[in-house]
Every structure is written in structure tokens, then in C-alpha cells.
Amino acid sequence: MLIIDDKLQTMTEKLNAALDALGGRDTLRFVVNTHWHFDHAGGNAELGKSATIIAHTNVRKRLSTEQKLEAFGMSFPANPDSALPVITYDESASIHLNGEEIQLVHYPASHTDTDTVVYFTKSNVVHTGDLFFNGLFPFVDVENGGSVQGVAQNVGRILTAFPDDVTIVPGHGPIATKADLRVYHRMLEDSLALVSDAIAAGKSLEDIQATGVPEEWKSWAALIDEPTWLAIVYTSLSQ
Numbered sequence: 001m002l003i004i005d006d007k008l009q010t011m012t013e014k015l016n017a018a019l020d021a022l023g024g025r026d027t028l029r030f031v032v033n034t035h036w037h038f039d040h041a042g043g044n045a046e047l048g049k050s051a052t053i054i055a056h057t058n059v060r061k062r063l064s065t066e067q068k069l070e071a072f073g074m075s076f077p078a079n080p081d082s083a084l085p086v087i088t089y090d091e092s093a094s095i096h097l098n099g100e101e102i103q104l105v106h107y108p109a110s111h112t113d114t115d116t117v118v119y120f121t122k123s124n125v126v127h128t129g130d131l132f133f134n135g136l137f138p139f140v141d142v143e144n145g146g147s148v149q150g151v152a153q154n155v156g157r158i159l160t161a162f163p164d165d166v167t168i169v170p171g172h173g174p175i176a177t178k179a180d181l182r183v184y185h186r187m188l189e190d191s192l193a194l195v196s197d198a199i200a201a202g203k204s205l206e207d208i209q210a211t212g213v214p215e216e217w218k219s220w221a222a223l224i225d226e227p228t229w230l231a232i233v234y235t236s237l238s239q
């Protein structure tokens with residue numbers, strides 16, 4: 001068995017129960033981390049005692065040192081060895097398992113500077129990690145190597161890289177199709193255009209937040225609210 005990401009540390013017992021239902025936690029051989037964040041790699045310390053963790057080089061770098069997420073007022077001490085990826089790569093890697101090739105490709109300067117998109121070539125399923133929040137304004141970790149422009153560019157790349165009937169597993173939100181990802185791409189491009197035009201017109205972040213996003217995107221405020229999303233785009237464009 002192989003899993004993509006292992007959720008919050010506090011959910012490890014529930015995750016193990018789910019693995020038992022799928023054939024047993026003892027059969028888990030590989031954990032792929034799509035990026036370093038606590039809600040995706042939080043189970044590493046426990047699962048990494050027996051399974052092999054695979055991730056981009058920067059996941060290991062970040063998990064082995066103290067990290068901060070100022071946006072949420074959170075800080076994370078260096079992780080124990082069992083939480084660290086054992087196999088790392090800079091650009092790409094493949095895992096040959098259960099009769100198919102599973103391709104791991106690093107998409108630089110996206111949600112973070114540690115992101116991997118995972119494609120199951122035979123099942124025709126792609127896991128985007130947090131490059132895709134389906135129907136939700138995304139968090140983009142602009143303090144730690146992320147970029148909204150980079151996410152928009154890389155989402156465009158995902159739209160051309162995989163077959164039209166691919167099943168998409170986003171980092172947050174429900175299972176998706178390319179049609180859903182296209183709408184997300186349009187929301188990113190719209191937000192970037194809106195904020196960069198406002199900056200060019202001499203508007204402050206407060207002005208931009210007071211105007212808000214077009215009606216079409218209002219319902220996307222849930223995990224990340226509208227002022228926070230606009231602040232993330234503003235910061236990303238100002239760097």
C-alpha cells in the first residue's frame with residue numbers, strides 16, 4: 001500500500017483505522033508527501049517508523065528545521081528523524097507499484113517551495129496537493145517560497161499535462177474534474193488581474209479589500225476568507 005499525505009498529527013489513529021479497513025496498516029510501504037505543511041505531513045513521525053516517506057528535497061529540509069506559518073500564528077519545531085523523507089528528489093521520481101507507474105513531479109514556487117503533483121498513470125488519477133483547493137480560495141504560503149502567480153502558471157501546466165478524463169484529487173475540497181480545475185484557474189487569473197490593476201492604480205490593500213472580489217467568487221470564501229485571500233494575492237504580487 002502507498003498513501004499520498006498523512007493529514008494532521010492528531011488524526012493518525014483515525015488514519016491507521018482507515019488503513020486497517022483497506023488491508024492493514026502493516027501493509028503500508030510508502031508515504032508520499034505533496035508538501036511539508038502540518039495538515040499533510042502531520043502523520044509522518046508515526047507512520048515513518050515503518051513506512052518509507054518519499055518527497056521533494058525541500059520537504060526534508062523544512063521538516064528537519066524549525067518552521068513558521070506567520071499567517072496562522074503557528075510555529076513548528078524540527079521534526080524527529082522518523083518524520084523525515086528517506087527518499088528525496090529535486091525534479092521528479094517514479095514509483096513502480098501494483099502494476100502501474102506512479103509519477104512524482106515537482107512544481108516549483110507554487111503553494112510552497114516543496115510541492116509535488118502525483119500521477120497514477122494506469123488509474124488516470126492525479127493528486128495535485130495544495131496547488132488546487134476545489135471551490136475554495138486557497139492558502140498560498142507566500143512567506144515560505146509560495147507564489148500565487150506560480151500556482152496559476154502551474155495549474156495551467158496541469159491542465160495541459162494530463163488527459164481530459166483524468167480524475168483530480170485536490171488538496172482541499174471534493175474530488176474534481178478538469179472542468180472544476182479550469183474554473184479554479186479562472187478564479188486565480190481573475191484575482192491576480194484585479195489586484196495587479198488596483199496596485200497599478202495606486203490602491204492600498206485596504207482599498208482592495210473594501211472593494212472585494214466579483215460576485216461570482218464570493219461563495220469561495222470558506223477556509224480562507226475574502227480579505228485574507230486578497231491579502232495573499234497582494235503580498236505575492238508585491239514580492
Ligand SMILES: [Zn+2]
Pocket residue numbers: 035037040111130
Ligand atoms: Zn498546504
